[in-house]
Amino acid sequence: MSTPITSFGREAAAAIARSKNEPAWLVALREEAGQLATELALPKPEKLPLTRWTLDHYGSNRPGQAAASAADLPAPIAALLPENRSGALIVQHNSSVIYTELSDELKAKGVVLTSLEDAARSHEELFRKHFMTAYAADEHKLSAVHAALWNGGVFLYVPRDVTIEEPIQALLFADDAAATFMPHVLVIADTHSRVTFVEQVASSLGETTAALLHNSAVEVFAKAGSFVQYAAVHHMDASAVDIAYRRSVLDNDARIEWIVGDLHNGNAVTDTKSLLKGNGSTSDSKIISVGKGSQRMSLTTQAVHFGRSSESDMITRAVMKEEATAIINGITKIEHGATKANGQQTERVLMLSPKARGDANPILLIDEDDVQAGHAASVGQVNAEQIYYLMSRGITRTEAERLIIHGFLDPVVSEIPLEGLREQLHRILERKLG
Structure with a gap:
């Protein structure tokens, strides 16, 4: 040995x-x-x-x-x-x-x-x-x-x-x-x-x-x-x-x-x-994460544009529960000469506990004038109005929260290109969110 x-x-x-x-x-x-x-x-x-x-x-x-x-x-x-x-x-x-x-x-x-x-x-x-x-x-x-x-x-x-x-x-x-x-x-x-x-x-x-x-x-x-x-x-x-x-x-x-x-x-x-x-290259990134217990995570997504008319889109969605912490960075860098480039990013964090923490950090680094770039970031709790609406239809609060969370993550889960792995992913999510 x-x-x-x-x-x-x-x-x-x-x-x-x-x-x-x-x-x-x-x-x-x-x-x-x-x-x-x-x-x-x-x-x-x-x-x-x-x-x-x-x-x-x-x-x-x-x-x-x-x-x-x-x-x-x-x-x-x-x-x-x-x-x-x-x-x-x-x-x-x-x-x-x-x-x-x-x-x-x-x-x-x-x-x-x-x-x-x-x-x-x-x-x-x-x-x-x-x-x-x-x-x-x-x-x-x-x-x-x-x-x-x-x-x-x-x-x-x-x-x-x-x-x-x-x-x-x-x-x-x-x-x-x-x-x-x-x-x-x-x-x-x-x-x-x-x-x-x-x-x-x-x-x-x-x-x-x-x-x-x-x-x-x-x-x-x-x-x-x-x-x-x-x-x-x-x-x-x-x-x-x-x-x-x-x-x-x-x-x-x-x-x-x-x-x-x-x-x-x-x-x-x-x-x-x-x-x-x-030139004309394209990157599309979709990332999800679920943290629980005392997990510590750093999740970074980046796109660096060199080519002209290149495009990038980055979406990160994270759910934090209990005392988990996630630092989520989205970095779009457009280099000089990358004219007509378009870089977009979105980071969204859903926190299910007052002790959970999720930091969303959108970063744009632009060295060229003739480009498009944008970002959006949000950190918050489950929407109370959505829960109220679902409960008014006879759904329990626990089930309402579960449906909202799965809907929050579904834009990425649904993209997994193997049916068997998608089903397994749903089972993993159930365990982590249960």
């Missing part, structure tokens, strides 16, 4: 890479990231002191048991999979990918779906060109740690002009609090391709005092004229810490849709950013 890592640097990171027989260039990349991790500070989300969190217990390599078929997957994992699958599925269990399923039809079209660790060898050119370029290892300590220790992960490549009708599904699952659980998802959608990717992150840690660190990253590269719909649902145990940085880079006329359910039960930092590099 390997020893859990609580601190490391250049030599330790390189040793991990060599133990996996990774190529020399990847050993060097991890080695450099390991050195950065000793030099960089933690990020500093507003009003959220990360120095008090358990972020230095990185776990040890605990690979799951490879499965020959979906029927061989462990029962807790199988229970999380929708009944009707499309023939495109990848599963990570703790520190490794244990199962990949891709239809012959998609393989014939040149679609690649594999673990990121395998892609470093089998698709080295694409890997090296894109990996850790949208989310850089030198951003802060957490990004450096991720670049040094990432494991398993997902690599998806969609060739030019290929349209994938059914969603590609990824399930990232942990049931060992002592495991290194740092998946990285890399999606490359080539020119004029179309794909929907659904990521589910879950855990079943049981009774444990150990804190699982989920330090993850997503990088999406949408080439000219492509369309990527990326849906993510996170629902791990309260003893886990959820760190999720998501990045997309959009070329001319490319479009991304982020649909995110940050429904984790413990402390969380998430940051979803679109870099609209191309």
Whole structure:
């Protein structure tokens, strides 16, 4: 059994890479990231002191048991999979990918779906060109740690002009609090391709005092004229810490849709950013979150406009109950030269307890004159008039509040592109709001 890592640097990171027989260039990349991790500070989300969190217990390599078929997957994992699958599925269990399923039809079209660790060898050119370029290892300590220790992960490549009708599904699952659980998802959608990717992150840690660190990253590269719909649902145990940085880079006329359910039960930092590099590129982000107990969360959504006539829209809706706290940031940045750009954002927080707190911070940073930009933000309680109206129709107060809250979150929930996952999302919401 390997020893859990609580601190490391250049030599330790390189040793991990060599133990996996990774190529020399990847050993060097991890080695450099390991050195950065000793030099960089933690990020500093507003009003959220990360120095008090358990972020230095990185776990040890605990690979799951490879499965020959979906029927061989462990029962807790199988229970999380929708009944009707499309023939495109990848599963990570703790520190490794244990199962990949891709239809012959998609393989014939040149679609690649594999673990990121395998892609470093089998698709080295694409890997090296894109990996850790949208989310850089030198951003802060957490990004450096991720670049040094990432494991398993997902690599998806969609060739030019290929349209994938059914969603590609990824399930990232942990049931060992002592495991290194740092998946990285890399999606490359080539020119004029179309794909929907659904990521589910879950855990079943049981009774444990150990804190699982989920330090993850997503990088999406949408080439000219492509369309990527990326849906993510996170629902791990309260003893886990959820760190999720998501990045997309959009070329001319490319479009991304982020649909995110940050429904984790413990402390969380998430940051979803679109870099609209191309002219006519578009980003549409919809984020929901529900906090309860003593959760502390920082939820940031960003759009950075470089291309002319680029458009972004960001909607975040959060429900806070009991003593939960959420800091919600919406950042629209329009760079000089991004003429005719249009950036809009809305943050809304619903508080169900006098001790709950939700801060909505809309931020516009405009360096160009010929643009449109706007924001709206609100923080408040359940509308008393709506409750009164529903109760006048014979509905109890409890049920009236439940209906209003579900209606508040539905604009995002209804967009989840898998019926089975939508139903599961409703069950998660019922548990968190109950």
